[in-house]
Amino acid sequence: MNHNSITAIIVDDEPLAIEGLRLRLENIQDVKVIGEATDGDQAIKLCQTLQPDVLFLDLRLPGLNGLEVVQVLQADVMPMVVFVSAYSEYALDAFELNAIDYIMKPANLGRIQKTMDRVRERLTPKHRDSEKFRLLKALGETSGIAISELEEWLQSPSQPLPSNYRHELVIKNSDNEKVFVPVTDINWIDAAGDYMCIHTAAENFIVRITMKSLESELDSNMFCRIHKSTLVNIQSVKSIQPLRNNESMLDLGDQVKLKVSRNYSEAVTKIIQARQGEANTRT
Numbered sequence: 001m002n003h004n005s006i007t008a009i010i011v012d013d014e015p016l017a018i019e020g021l022r023l024r025l026e027n028i029q030d031v032k033v034i035g036e037a038t039d040g041d042q043a044i045k046l047c048q049t050l051q052p053d054v055l056f057l058d059l060r061l062p063g064l065n066g067l068e069v070v071q072v073l074q075a076d077v078m079p080m081v082v083f084v085s086a087y088s089e090y091a092l093d094a095f096e097l098n099a100i101d102y103i104m105k106p107a108n109l110g111r112i113q114k115t116m117d118r119v120r121e122r123l124t125p126k127h128r129d130s131e132k133f134r135l136l137k138a139l140g141e142t143s144g145i146a147i148s149e150l151e152e153w154l155q156s157p158s159q160p161l162p163s164n165y166r167h168e169l170v171i172k173n174s175d176n177e178k179v180f181v182p183v184t185d186i187n188w189i190d191a192a193g194d195y196m197c198i199h200t201a202a203e204n205f206i207v208r209i210t211m212k213s214l215e216s217e218l219d220s221n222m223f224c225r226i227h228k229s230t231l232v233n234i235q236s237v238k239s240i241q242p243l244r245n246n247e248s249m250l251d252l253g254d255q256v257k258l259k260v261s262r263n264y265s266e267a268v269t270k271i272i273q274a275r276q277g278e279a280n281t282r283t
Contacts, residue, residue: 006119009035009050011043011069012058012084017105021056021084024109028116040064041194044072052079054100054119059085064194070099071208072194080122082115166217171198171205181205183218187236187252191229201254221274226250226260226267234274 008031012018018036025031035046039062047055055073059066070081086105100122101115169181185200191211198205207214215223215231223231232250241249246262250271260267 005030005032006054006116006123007032007034007050007052008054008056009033009037009043009046009052009079010056011037011040011061011066012056013038013061014058017058017084020106021112024107024112025056027109028113030120031116038062040066040069043069047073047079053123054080054082056082056084056103059083059087068208072210080119082119169198169207169217171207179205183222184233184235186223187233187256188258189214189223189231190227199256224267224270226258226264228261228263230258232258232267232271234271237271237275240268240271 008025010018010021010025010033012021015038018038022033022036025033034052035050037043037046041063043055043057043061044064046052057066057069061069064072066083066085073079081099082101082103083099084103084105084107100118103111103115166183168183169186170178171181172178181198181200185202186198187201188199190197190199192206194208195206196209196211196214198207211229211231215225218231222234224234226232232252236252237250238253239251241251243249243259246265248260248265248268250258250260252258
């Protein structure tokens with residue numbers, strides 16, 4: 001990013017609110033508004049495409065609300081977030097998501113300038129170095145990869161990221177409790193709109209994460225993509241039935257059958273080779 005100017009995206013379902021905030025930001029010399037959105041889905045697409053420095057985000061939006069937008073972005077590309085709201089009751093939740101500020105509507109120019117001072121501080125090399133360490137520490141804790149390995153990878157990012165796949169996922173259940181789900185218990189995973197549905201023999205879980213992000217956290221020797229929206233645990237496959245048009249049907253038992261689309265037909269070979277390799281090892 002070019003930090004001679006600070007790039008910003010504004011998200012609000014009220015066009016007048018967008019216009020008012022944009023006019024105030026345009027009065028700040030080093031700020032450039034590069035995008036505007038009126039709902040959560042648009043906000044996510046803009047952030048993924050434009051990768052702004054800072055996202056000014058209303059909390060009450062059509063579809064995904066502001067908090068949910070941040071939760072999605074945390075699995076992909078994460079700008080600095082400034083929540084802008086007429087309601088103060090969400091402030092605690094906002095700061096738990098590492099928002100750098102929470103502005104009450106209507107915000108005057110002086111208040112916004114104070115926010116931009118925080119943004120500038122975050123963009124200084126000294127702060128970025130400390131932020132980098134905190135991010136590396138968080139990544140190390142969640143992935144199990146040593147910080148030293150991650151720092152070494154940063155020196156040569158063309159090399160693959162050191163891999164230490166998750167052995168369990170931390171997921172909220174229907175009672176809003178955090179449960180630890182061993183990945184070996186997961187039979188298959190499918191996308192349902194903006195969510196992923198994780199199927200185990202005992203229970204199903206709904207989580208907000210992208211397929212790309214979740215697949216990257218799972219061992220590719222254990223999980224195989226059989227459709228653009230479906231992952232299957234190779235160990236859960238009981239049998240494979242060939243179909244027409246280079247498609248196949250996987251039987252996972254308990255009346256669960258998953259179709260392998262022809263675009264992922266190589267998955268069948270991978271499953272067979274993996275299972276045969278284990279059989280040979282046992283014998």
